Amino acid sequence: MLFPVKVQYYKGLTKALKVAAAVIPMPKPTLFSGADSSLELCDAISHLGIKKLLLVTDKVLVEIGLLKDIQARLEKHGIKVTIYDGILPDPTYDQIEKGLALLNKHQCEGILAVGGGSPIDASKAIAARATNNKSLEKMAGLFKLRKAPLPLFVVPTTAGTGSEVTIVSVVSNPETHQKTPIIDPKLVPAMAALDGKLMLGLPPFVTAATGMDALTHAIESYISTNATDETRSYALAATKLIMENLETAVHDGKNLEARQNMAMASYYAGLAFTKAGVGYVHAIAHNFGALYATPHGLANSIVLPHILDYSKSDIISELATLAEASGLKAGRESNNKLAEKLIARIRAMLVSFEIPATLDSLKTEDIPRIAELALDEAHANYPVPKYMDKRTCEALISKMVA
Structure with missing residues (x-):
């Protein structure tokens, strides 16, 4: 007791x-909803003048071709896409750092996450690391981000986590096997697309x-x-x-x-x-x-x-x-x-x-x-x-x- x-x-x-x-503003992403809304999101990204984008996902979605239409739509707008498909369930620190290294190598100006909660959570952490000179450990907890993350856009392919609208990114420490929650309103994506068409094969x-x-x-x-x-x-x-x-x-x-x-x-x-x-x-x-x-x-x-x-x-x-x-x-x-x-x-x-x-x-x-x-x-x-x-x-x- x-x-x-x-x-x-x-x-x-x-x-x-x-x-x-109640006091801290909780932003909501600009929302696109319905079949092919993921392509509408791509059009909206192009309006922001972004020319280099890191697309964060997992290998399965790449292998089944789920990203082809999205990638083609972005490239049609002159946006160069770098795909990072190294995200596994319960993303770990090293997966975040590899994504950050790829983002920096290709000088990406924003991140598009396509997938379930793991790619979206990982993308939030990568976007935060890109603009804040802090380790993941030092970002853990409440309101530790000094700067806004890199522009983040998300397309969930599962209907469950709600990560497209939350202020949380959860990353696992591979040594202690403990979850590291990063909690900050700045983590809410700028835009999100709820495209049920992408979930038909789930x-x-x-x-x-x-x-x-x-x-x-x-x-x-x-x-x-x-x-x-x-x-x-x-x-x-x-x-x-x-x-x-x-x-x-x-x-x-x-x-x-x-x-x-x-x-x-x-x-x-x-x-x-x-x-x-x-x-x-x-x-x-x-x-x-x-x-x-x-x-x-x-x-x-x-x-x-x-x-x-x-x-x-x-x-x-x-x-x-x-x-x-x-x-x-x-x-x-x-x-x-x-x-x-x-x-x-x-x-x-x-x-x-x-x-x-x-x-x-x-x-x-x-x-x-x-x-x-x-x-x-x-x-x-x-x-x-x-x-x-x-x-x-x-x-x-x-x-x-x-």
Whole structure:
């Protein structure tokens, strides 16, 4: 059990974050949305007079030819494109430095990120390193960027991370296996394109895991003690879109309407958690990713129902509202019943998507350390609705052992 004094201290930290979020301007990218909006973004980049661009992505997207139309459109405008496809899931410091070296070698004036959360996060870090004479370690934390990053444009190819609108870049330290979050409003991209057409070939399991990532963002931001009317509005919109479209996107991947709606849901969820924050789900999932290289969406999917079970007593009203937005209300039902229906619905979705309830790589002997790191992360940064101590966290994580 946590001592009341500690809880009050943690609440004080998160209250300070809420004040900062209200006072500090949170920019939004100029948004292009719809099929082929990625090409509209290329046209807009050309209007800025940029002639040399670093295109940050991963090898898979290059190999399947997803970038050809984008590259051709940029080159049509006289923009020389240098492709950096060395980004892997959970990008590390060395990947950032290699991208920076390539950017400097070719004297690129801006960066276009095309891909999931990893290429976008990496691009944010590269853009920040290009203009700030600081190591990644010294940029870690809140508001450490003195200068605006290099102009950054993004095209997400998964509907999950919301990184196209967030103030965060997460990079992994390959030596300590810990995540390094760089948090600054200057990291928000200048422009973003939500092009559902680019997501049509996304495999079902990736679609499911990234979609559940977006749902986690929406739910954790809604139950956050730092939520506002604005963030709740975005979170409810995201939840509604996800519940109406994710299953279609998973089981009928060529459905452009479902893909486009999921892209917008991810964007809304990103707007919500940028101001309201996340919680224990992300804290535990981050440490699964750092220790076992677990994909973030998969980690969130496994952890989410356990945290909702634990927190339910303190957020019944919020869960009931989310359940209603999810289309689960049938007649006059109590808030408690609706909260139970929402958690059950999430578990049923995971079964439908063949997402496991446990993590194969999770080792019992690692649990104390994971719990310690997760609680340190959460209590210093996240406005959780119900606090837990280390013993409770360890018991909760133990339920996820295969």
